[in-house]
Amino acid sequence: MNNLEKVLKKQPKKWIINLIFVLAVLAAIVYSFAGSHINWTRFNTVGISLRIMIEGLGSINTDFLLGTGIYQFEEGVVYLALETLAIAFLGTLIGAVLAVPFGFLAAKNIVGKKVARIGEAVLVLIRVFPEIILALILVKGFGVNALTGVLTIGLHSIGMIGKLFSETIENMDRSSIEALESEGADTLTKIRYGILPQLMSDLSSITLYRLDINVRSATVLGIIGAGGLGASLILAAENWNWDILGTIMISIIVMVLLVDAVSGYLRNKLL
C-alpha cells in the first residue's frame, strides 16, 4: 500500500498550472470590466434599441436596393455589392499573382535560410498592418475610390497568401519529384509535372479562402470611402437610418453567404 501511495505522490501536478492560467485570465477579464469606464445604465435602453433595430431591419428599402427612385443606380445596393465583389476579386487576384514570387523568396528550401528570413520579414511587415491603416495611407496616393480598395486588399493579400504559400512550398512532398528524377526527367519537366501540380492546387485553395475573407474586408473598407458598401454603411449608421442599414446588412449577409458557399464548394472540389 505504502509503495503505491508513494507513486501517487510523485504524480506530475499539471492541474496547478492550468488553474493558475485560468485564474489569471479571469482576473484580467474582471479587471477589464472594472478598470474601464463602462456606463452600465445604458443597458436599460437595450429593449427600446432592440425594437427600433428590428423594426428597421425588417423593412427593406427597395429603392435603395435597386438604385431606383431617389437613389442613383450607383448608389443602389445591387451596384455597391457588385462593386464590393469586384474590389475583393481583383484585389485577391493581384495578391495571389504577386504572392507567388514573394512566397518563393520566403521558402527556405528554395532560396536558402538567409534570404528566406528576409523574405519572411517582408511578408510579416506587410501582414502586420491592419487593412484599414493601409487603406488610410493609400487613400492619400490614389484617392477616395475603389482603386484604393483594390490596392489595399491586394497588398494585404500578398502578405497573407504569401505566407501560407511559402509554408506550402516548404512542406512540399518530395516523393513525386524523386519518382520523376528516377525516370530521368530534366529540371523543367520536374517543375512542370512534379512541383507545379501540388503548388497550384494548394495556391488555389489558399486564394479561395482568402477571397472569402477579402469580401468581408472589402465591405468594411468602404467605411473610409474606398468603395463598396462600406461608405453607405457608415453614412446610414451615423444617421441611425435603420431601414437602409437593414437593407445593407441583409445584402452583406446574403453576399457573404453566397461567396462562402461557392468558395467552400470549389475548395472541396479541389481537394
Next chain:
Amino acid sequence: MRKFTVSSGKTVVKPINKIWFILLVILILTVIFSLFIRIDPRNIRIGELFILFEKLFTPKGNRTWGDYFAFMLTLREPLGETLKMSLAGTVIGSLAAVPFAILSAKNILKNKFLYYPVRFVINIVRTIPALLLALIAVFFVGTGVLSGIIAIALFSFGIMTKMLYEVIETVDMTSFEALESTGANKIVAFRFSVIPQIAPMFVSYMIYIFEMNVRSSAILGYVGAGGIGTTIKDNILYNYDRVGAAIIVMLVVILGVQFFSNFVRSKLQ
C-alpha cells in the same frame, strides 16, 4: 475531348483539361469586374504618399522628437484598453461558443433537424463583419470599451463555434463508447473522452482569435468602440504625427502578440 483506341479495341475518352476553362472564367470575371473600378488619373498622386509618410513619421510643427516619443507613452491607456477589450471579448465569445459548437457537431446530436438550424444561425452571425457588429454595439450601449467587448465577443463566438465543431467532428469517439460501457452517462462520457481531445485545440484557437482581435480593434476604435483606433480617428485631421506614432505603437504590439501567439501555440502541439 480526345478519343484513344487501345489495342484491345476499347476506347477511352480524355476530357478537355479543365484548367483552360477556369482560366477563361477568371479572365472574363477580371474584365467584367474591372469595369467597376473607374481610374481617374487625376486622382493618382503618388507624390502624396511620400508626403504622407513624412507627415506620419516626423514631429509636426514645433513639436520635437521628444514630444513624439512622449506621445507614444501616453498611448499606454488606449493600448491597455485595446488589449483588455480584445482579451475579454475573445474569452467570453470563445466560452459561449463551446455549448453551441457541441450542439452543431454532427457526431453529437446526430439529428439533422437539430444541428442544421443551430449552424445556420451561427453562420449568419459569422458573416457580419466585426465592424458592423461594433456599429450595432455602439448603437445599443454607446461608445466606449463595452461596445468593443460586445462586438469582439460576438465575432469570436462566430469563428470559434465553426472551428470548434469542425474539430469535434473529427474527434476519436472510441473512448466515448468505452466510457458508456462502464456505465457513464453521456455527459460524463463526453467530459472524459471528448473534452481532453479538444481542450488543447480550444486554447490554441482562442489565442489565434485573440491575435486577430487585437488587429481588428484598430478599426473598432475608429467607430467609437474604444482603444487605439479612437486615438487615430481623433488625430487624423490635424495631427498626422500623432497618427504615425499611434500606428507604430500598434504595429509593435501586433507583432508582439503575434510572436507570443505563435510561440504558445507551437508549445501546445
Next chain:
Amino acid sequence: MIKFVNVSKTYPNGVQALKDINLEIHDGEFVAIIGLSGAGKSTLLRSINKMQSISSGQLFVNGVEVGTLNGKKLRLMRRNIGMIFQSFNLVKRMSVFNNVLTGRVAYHSTFKTLFGLFPFNEKILALESLETMGILDKAFTRADQLSGGQQQRVALARALTQKPKVILADEPVASLDPITTVQVMDDFVKINKKFNITIIANMHHVDLALKYASRIIGIKEGSIVFDGSPSEVNEDILVKIYGRSLKHNEVLGE
C-alpha cells in the same frame, strides 16, 4: 450469471444477426466465442451490457432482465461489467493513470465527476490495477506513447478498476502482434483465476481460443452451432462453424 432465452436480433436493414439464442454462462467461466466475421459474435457480446439492444427474447444478467433496464439502472448494471475493445478505446492524450481512473466515473454523481476529483482510495485502486497488469511504471505516461500490448493492458486495468463481475472482450488481441497476443491472453487467464471474474471473449484466432478458454461457443449465421469444451473441438466441428476449412489468418500458428 448470464442467461439468454430465445434471444433474436434483427437490424433495421433486415439482417438477422441473432436467431433464437439460448445460452447460460456461469460465474468464473472463461468463454471464447468463435465464428466467421458477421456471424453474430459482436452482436451477442454487446447485447449483454445493452450496447446493442435485442429484438425479441429475454436476456438476464444476475437475474435482472437487461431489456427492462434504462437510464440510471442500466448504468448501474454496466458498472459491474467491464469491456475491452479491439482498438483499446483509450483517451490518447490522457495519462495512463487518468485513463484507468475513468473506470470509476459511474460510481459518482455527474456533478462530482465533472471536476475530475476522485477519492484517494480510488486512486490507489487504479494504481493497484496497473500493478496487477504489470505496467505501474507507465502510470503517468501519455496513453498514445505506449505499445499496442501495453495499451490493451491499460484497458484491462481500467476494466479491473470498475471491480466488475464480468469482462466482455470484443476481439481483444486482433490488433496485436503474436508475442504480445500471448502476453495479453495470459493476463486474461490471470484475471479470471485471481479475481474470479467471468471472461467472455470474441476471438478471431481459433487456436488461441482453444488454448486459453475453458468453454467454446461457435456461432454461425446467428445461431449457436457448438457449445462445449475446447477438447471437443475437432476438424468437423470447425467446418460446421466456419462452413469451410480455416484460413491461415484465423490461426495464430507457432
